[in-house]
Amino acid sequence: MAFDRTAHKYLRKNFKMPTIWCSGCGIGIILGSIFKALEDLNMTGDNTVFVGGIGCSSRIPFYVDFDALHTTHGRPIAFATGVKFAKPDLNVVVVAGDGDTAAIGGNHFIHACRRNIDITLIVINNKIYGMTGGQYSPTTKSGEKTTTSPYGHIERSFDISKLAAAAGATYVARSSVYHVTHLDKIIKEAFAHKGMSVVEIMSPCWTTHGRRNRFKTPVEMYKWLKDNMIPLNAWEKLPEDKRAGKIPYGVFVNKKDIPEYCEAYYEHIIKPNLNKKRRDFSEDIEAMKIKLEIKAKEGWHV
Amino acid sequence: MRGPTEKELEGYTSPVYVYRAWCKGCGICVEFCPKNVLEIDDQNKCAVVRPQDCIKCKLCQLRCPDFAIIVDDGK
Amino acid sequence: MSEFKRVGIIQGNEACAVAAIDAGVRFFAGYPITPSTEIAEMLAAELPKVGGRFIQMEDELGSMAALVGASFAGLKPMTATSGPGFSLMQENLGFAAMVEAPCVVVNVQRGGPSTGLPTKASQGDVMQAKWGSHGNYPIIALAPHTVREVYDATVMAVNFAEEYRTPVVLLLDEVIGHMRERVVLPMPEEIKVVNRKKPSEPPEFYKPYKHTEDYIPPMAIFGEGYRFLTTGLFHDEMGFPTSDDNEITKLVKRLHKKIYAHEEKIWRYEEFMTEDAEYLLIAYGSAARAAKEAVLLTRKEGKKVGLLRILTVWPFPAKIVRELANGKKAVLVCELNYGELVGEVERATKGLNVPVFFKGRWDGELLHPFEIRDFIKGV
Numbered sequence: 001m002a003f004d005r006t007a008h009k010y011l012r013k014n015f016k017m018p019t020i021w022c023s024g025c026g027i028g029i030i031l032g033s034i035f036k037a038l039e040d041l042n043m044t045g046d047n048t049v050f051v052g053g054i055g056c057s058s059r060i061p062f063y064v065d066f067d068a069l070h071t072t073h074g075r076p077i078a079f080a081t082g083v084k085f086a087k088p089d090l091n092v093v094v095v096a097g098d099g100d101t102a103a104i105g106g107n108h109f110i111h112a113c114r115r116n117i118d119i120t121l122i123v124i125n126n127k128i129y130g131m132t133g134g135q136y137s138p139t140t141k142s143g144e145k146t147t148t149s150p151y152g153h154i155e156r157s158f159d160i161s162k163l164a165a166a167a168g169a170t171y172v173a174r175s176s177v178y179h180v181t182h183l184d185k186i187i188k189e190a191f192a193h194k195g196m197s198v199v200e201i202m203s204p205c206w207t208t209h210g211r212r213n214r215f216k217t218p219v220e221m222y223k224w225l226k227d228n229m230i231p232l233n234a235w236e237k238l239p240e241d242k243r244a245g246k247i248p249y250g251v252f253v254n255k256k257d258i259p260e261y262c263e264a265y266y267e268h269i270i271k272p273n274l275n276k277k278r279r280d281f282s283e284d285i286e287a288m289k290i291k292l293e294i295k296a297k298e299g300w301h302v
Numbered sequence: 303m304r305g306p307t308e309k310e311l312e313g314y315t316s317p318v319y320v321y322r323a324w325c326k327g328c329g330i331c332v333e334f335c336p337k338n339v340l341e342i343d344d345q346n347k348c349a350v351v352r353p354q355d356c357i358k359c360k361l362c363q364l365r366c367p368d369f370a371i372i373v374d375d376g377k
Numbered sequence: 378m379s380e381f382k383r384v385g386i387i388q389g390n391e392a393c394a395v396a397a398i399d400a401g402v403r404f405f406a407g408y409p410i411t412p413s414t415e416i417a418e419m420l421a422a423e424l425p426k427v428g429g430r431f432i433q434m435e436d437e438l439g440s441m442a443a444l445v446g447a448s449f450a451g452l453k454p455m456t457a458t459s460g461p462g463f464s465l466m467q468e469n470l471g472f473a474a475m476v477e478a479p480c481v482v483v484n485v486q487r488g489g490p491s492t493g494l495p496t497k498a499s500q501g502d503v504m505q506a507k508w509g510s511h512g513n514y515p516i517i518a519l520a521p522h523t524v525r526e527v528y529d530a531t532v533m534a535v536n537f538a539e540e541y542r543t544p545v546v547l548l549l550d551e552v553i554g555h556m557r558e559r560v561v562l563p564m565p566e567e568i569k570v571v572n573r574k575k576p577s578e579p580p581e582f583y584k585p586y587k588h589t590e591d592y593i594p595p596m597a598i599f600g601e602g603y604r605f606l607t608t609g610l611f612h613d614e615m616g617f618p619t620s621d622d623n624e625i626t627k628l629v630k631r632l633h634k635k636i637y638a639h640e641e642k643i644w645r646y647e648e649f650m651t652e653d654a655e656y657l658l659i660a661y662g663s664a665a666r667a668a669k670e671a672v673l674l675t676r677k678e679g680k681k682v683g684l685l686r687i688l689t690v691w692p693f694p695a696k697i698v699r700e701l702a703n704g705k706k707a708v709l710v711c712e713l714n715y716g717e718l719v720g721e722v723e724r725a726t727k728g729l730n731v732p733v734f735f736k737g738r739w740d741g742e743l744l745h746p747f748e749i750r751d752f753i754k755g756v
Contacts, residue, residue, distance in 0.1 A: 003319060003372040004363065008305035011369065012606070015617060017304060017324055018368050024328035028367025045604040051446070062606060062618070067599040069449060070608035070618075071442065072472050078439035082446025082454070083599060085430055086404050090450065090600045108442075111435040180364040219333045222365075265430065273425040278398070281385025288386065 010035045012065045020059050024218025026177030026203030027124055030187075031060055033180065034093075034122070037188040048091040051080040053100035055131050056205075057124035060095040074104030077112045080119050088118070088262035091191065098125040102138040102158045113167035116195045117261040121169075122187070123160055123198065126205035134208030145212045164198035165253045171197035172253040177204070178225040179249060186251065195260045202229065202247065305369060316353035317374040318362065324370040331362035331371055383562040389527040389553040390415035390457075392560060393483060394423065396531035397455050399565040401572070402481070403429035404454040406443035408436055408462060411495040412551040413485035416457035437462035441469035441482070448478040449607065451598040453535055457483035459551075460502055461492060463509070470544055471510025472609045474632065477586070477594065479538040479573055481531075483547045485554040488741045497741025498551040500662055500713040506546040507691050513629050515636040517643055518546040518691035520662040524558040530688060536571040537643060541635055542593050548690065550713065552663040552743060580604060584614040588627060592635040636692055645688035646697055650676070654683025656753060657702055659722055660711040661687040664744050668711050671749035682753060690718060695725035702726045707756050709734045711744055 011017070021027050038048065045066045052058030054073035061068035071079045076094045084092040101109050101123045112119060128146060129135040135148040138158045145152055164172045171193040173186040183201065190197035204210055204221035215221050230238065232250030259267075306321045318339060327346035339356045343349040348371065350356075356373075363373045385391075394416050397405075405420045407413075421431045430452070434440040437458055444454040458466060463484045473480055486502045488494025506518040517537050521530035527549060534545040576583050576595040585605040587594045597603035610618035611625045619625065636643070650672055651657065660668035665686040675682045685701050687694060702708045702722075708731055710719040719735045726733060736752045738744050 002375060003311065004360070004375040005303065005305065005372055007369040008303050008372075011304040012604075013304070014615070015606075018326065018370075019324075021367065023326035024330065025367055028369065029365055032364065032366070032369065046602045047600060049599045062608075065604055067449075067604055068606045069446065069476075069599075070606065070610070071445075072468055072609055075438060075442040075469065078434065078442035079446040081432070081434070081439070082404070082406060082443030082448075083450045084446075085432055085443070086447035086450035086452045086454075087600060107435050108439050111439075177365070177367075180361070184364075217329065219329050222330060222333070270425045270428060270430075274428055276426045278423055278426055279395075279419070280383050281387055281391075284385050284387070 006039045007032050007035045010038060010065055012063055015062060019063060021056060022207045024206050025056070026126075027057055027060065029177040029180060030122065030124060030183070030201055030203060031063060033183045033187045034060070034064070036184055037191050040188055041191050043091050043191065047089065048093065049083055051076045051083065051092065051094045053096045053105065055097040055100055055129070056126070057095055057097040058100065074100050075108060076100060077105060077108040077119065077121065081112060081117055084117055084119055085262055085265070088266070092119045093191070094119055094121045096121065096123055098123060098127065098139040098160065099129050099137045102160055102163065110163070110167040113164050113169035113196050113198065115261040116168060116170050116258050118194055119196055120190045120193070121196070121198045122190070123200045124203050125160060125200055126203050126209065127157075128205050128209040130205045130208050134212065144209075146209065160200045161198070161252050164200070168196075169198045169253060170195035170255040170258050171251075173198075173251040174200045174202070174247070174249045176202040176225045176229050176249060178222045179229065182249065189251070193254070195255075195258060305372075316350050317356045317358050318350045318353060319372050320348045320350060321370045321372070322347045324368045326368055328367065330365050330367070334365055335362055383564060384560070385562070386557050386559050387524060388415060388555055388557050389524045389549055390485065390555065391419055392524045392527040392562070393457070393531045393547070393549065394419035395562065396528040397481070397535065398423055398427055398429070399568050400453070400532040400535035401570050402453045402455045402535055403427065404444070404447040404452040405429070405431045405456065406434050406440040406447070406454070407456045407458065408434055408440050410459045410462045412487055412554050413457040413459045413483060415554070416483060416485075437465035438468060441466040441473070444480045445469060445473050445476065445478040448473070448480050449599050453479065453539065455481040455483065455535070457485065459485050459487045459495070460489040460499075463502055463505065467505070467509040471512060471514060473544040474510070474514035474516065475609050476607045477542040477596070477632075478544070479542055479596075480544050481534045481538050481547060482544060483549060486548060486550040488739070494741040496551065498663055498713055498743060499739065499741065500548070500550055500664060501717070501739065503548065503690055503712070503714065503717045506548060513633070515633050516546060516691050517541065517543060517636060517689070518548055519645070519688055520548040520690050521553065521688060522662050522665040522686065524553070524556065525560045526688070527553060528560065528562055532568055533645070536569070539573045540571045540593075541639065542573060542596055543636065546691070548662065550663050576603070585616040586612060586614050586628070588614060588631055592631050592638060640692040643689055643692060644694040644697065646694055647686040647688070648701070649684040649686060651683030651685060651701055653681055655681045655706045656683070656756065657705045657708045658682055658684045658711060658749070659687065659698065659708060660684065661690055661718070662713075664711045664713050667744040667746045667749055670746035671753065674746055674750045675753050680753060693718070693721045693725070695721065698722055698725040699729065702731050703729055705731050707732050707734060709736060709753060709756065711736045711749055713738055713744065715739050
């Protein structure tokens with residue numbers, strides 16, 4: 001038998017298994033897709049860094065046999081900006097949740113998109129704060145029940161893909177843990193993309209979200225994704241009144257003509273200035289001498 | 303390499319292998335297997351009950367969140 | 378004037394930026410804030426000339442995060458800010474202390490709390506530098522008192538950060554940062570530059586948080602094949618998260634010992650006319666300038682006063698303070714705040730039977746030497 005053991009090859013050595021995630025959680029499925037993309041693109045521990053924030057999704061860096069930075073809540077994109085900008089040869093992958101990305105880290109998120117820095121951001125959207133026990137997040141739908149919206153949620157939710165596109169990310173796509181072959185494809189495309197790439201992945205959390213919203217098992221939530229997520233081309237043909245409750249998936253943005261931040265910095269800032277004379281203040285002294293001479297001519301005692 | 307050792311896989315003939323130590327019994331593989339090859343057993347783990355029906359589509363492996371299922375890829 | 382290669386009438390902030398590049402800083406991430414902005418402006422222009430990188434982040438939270446990222450990517454990073462920004466940086470300053478990322482944070486102090494006094498001096502962030510982030514961690518903080526000393530302290534801060542794998546806070550204040558003084562700076566090649574210890578073992582045996590004899594674990598860099606994990610959670614030697622009480626105890630102790638076992642090498646201070654002094658003044662940063670003048674003024678009037686000027690405020694040189702305070706008639710602490718380091722002085726002099734007095738100002742104005750002189754008179 002020749003089994004496909006890509007995932008087993010990339011899992012971190014000596015790190016305790018099985019994974020920390022609940023039974024039926026989709027994060028492991030996403031990690032599997034990531035492993036496949038890494039294998040296909042020849043991304044190794046010598047050229048790739050994983051950065052995570054706080055939350056269930058951000059545990060992914062623990063399980064990959066790569067250099068990994070498990071950071072503070074909301075900041076992984078800022079940490080990743082530091083890593084990438086300091087060493088542009090590295091591939092930098094950020095794995096974050098909807099809270100990390102759209103709530104506490106919203107600012108870093110939109111600005112990284114605006115800069116078009118070459119980072120791949122994988123947003124695992126489970127519409128809830130899972131690790132803290134199921135509080136509403138910026139992507140929780142109106143009407144849903146969570147521990148902090150026990151009477152139903154009254155706020156509107158963010159569309160993370162639209163937000164990323166509006167902020168200027170040059171690759172934006174959405175998929176789900178049900179649509180695994182599509183997921184494999186877009187994660188690979190995002191890794192290969194030069195510039196800020198954002199992949200939003202719908203991944204259900206049954207333990208803290210589904211259970212409280214009439215899903216009897218995790219599997220039912222996967223079936224919901226199957227029934228309610230629509231390919232982008234079909235979505236575009238759908239009349240406005242039929243769109244409610246449905247989620248489009250596919251590639252929303254894929255631009256190749258926008259300069260990448262690190263390359264632009266090198267091209268426009270480092271290259272023309274490298275090895276130029278550093279400021280040593282002699283010009284200040286000269287300027288001051290001239291000023292004093294003028295003053296002296298004017299009859300001042302200097 | 304993590305997961306089952308070569309020794310554990312030795313002599314295994316079914317096209318689907320379930321590494322029970324990592325299986326959490328979520329049932330996603332069972333639900334979405336097009337040929338009903340898998341079932342959740344009385345220990346709440348995935349079991350290969352109809353290996354002869356397997357068409358090696360790998361959907362169970364792709365959707366297993368716990369890296370517990372591996373499928374023969376014929377390579 | 379060509380023989381004067383590095384002579385200038387420059388600001389403290391400019392001296393800081395020059396020193397940073399001389400000491401090997403090649404990464405700056407920051408956010409504009411008065412009165413620190415000149416450091417960012419100068420580094421934006423100067424860093425590319427040496428192949429370094431400057432980025433203006435979206436806020437101070439992100440700046441501090443980018444610093445840690447750059448540190449693990451192998452560059453020497455620095456940021457500059459002032460009170461409100463320093464408050465925002467505390468989150469990832471704690472993270473930097475936990476994951477032991479060398480980095481330098483310059484805090485050009487201004488009046489506070491809150492937006493306070495953007496264009497006037499204060500020393501109100503001295504305690505925040507030590508206790509600002511939550512949890513248990515030590516820090517190194519330096520408070521220079523002249524433009525020339527800003528240069529030295531910046532080099533020292535970068536070197537300490539690299540040597541001890543720790544964030545270092547450089548506490549300037551608005552006066553030190555904006556004041557121009559004539560300085561003669563050493564040439565970059567004359568500076569002693571320290572680089573972080575690198576692992577000597579192959580990646581498969583590398584432990585990123587090894588409990589070494591000097592308490593400082595060698596630091597691998599991303600992308601060199603070490604494939605290590607680093608986390609802000611309590612972690613074991615492998616960097617793997619742990620809740621084991623033994624492992625946590627070992628880690629927290631090592632983090633502290635890393636600084637405190639080497640504190641005598643980190644302490645920098647100046648004794649000014651302390652040999653025959655009956656009274657001891659203690660001051661640092663811009664307040665020390667007035668204190669020095671006050672020593673001379675008071676001596677003219679016959680009162681023997683000496684000054685202990687502290688450059689290393691953290692770790693606090695308690696031993697030195699105690700030795701010098703012993704046998705004095707009184708100790709007087711001068712600060713531009715409502716009383717911060719005076720508490721440490723009281724702690725250090727406990728049981729000596731030497732009264733500790735405090736003279737402070739918190740209105741943005743400097744202490745005047747006359748004020749201090751009159752204060753000493755009253756003791």
